[in-house]
Amino acid sequence: MPRYTPEQLQRRNASVWTTVQAILAPIQFVMFLLGVTITYLYKYDIWIDNFAWVTFFVTLKTFMLFLIFITGGFFEKEVFGAFAFAPEFFWEDFGSSIAMVVHVSYFILFYMGLDESILLWTALAAYLSYLINALQFVIRLLLEKRNEKKMKAGEAA
Numbered sequence: 652m653p654r655y656t657p658e659q660l661q662r663r664n665a666s667v668w669t670t671v672q673a674i675l676a677p678i679q680f681v682m683f684l685l686g687v688t689i690t691y692l693y694k695y696d697i698w699i700d701n702f703a704w705v706t707f708f709v710t711l712k713t714f715m716l717f718l719i720f721i722t723g724g725f726f727e728k729e730v731f732g733a734f735a736f737a738p739e740f741f742w743e744d745f746g747s748s749i750a751m752v753v754h755v756s757y758f759i760l761f762y763m764g765l766d767e768s769i770l771l772w773t774a775l776a777a778y779l780s781y782l783i784n785a786l787q788f789v790i791r792l793l794l795e796k797r798n799e800k801k802m803k804a805g806e807a808a
Contacts, residue, residue, distance in 0.1 A: 668726035
């Protein structure tokens, strides 16, 4: 996984989109937790008896996913020069694209009138695809923080 160059690191740290991503990512994670919880509560008939709640939270989560992908595109453009699929973020963007396809498939299946059980499994697959993608970003963040410390230690020496 390529690391930030010193110039990219400087652009990343100066970018407003870094702050935007830092705000949106935890909100998206909360939407994920709420969505998974509501989906399981409905699936096992605990407190939630209206399927509309499942669709509502899939809708919120999908909106957040697209919002963070678009703002992340502005980040990538500013830092790496490409709106999406910059070589430095290829796999994270690839994972985001898969997550978006799975989330959108929920709505396609919903409008096709498929059974609630299929929609429940699709919602859970969407949440799982997000979780895997979020883990990609967390791992990258941890590796980048470690690399940033090494770069700073090298400057101090």
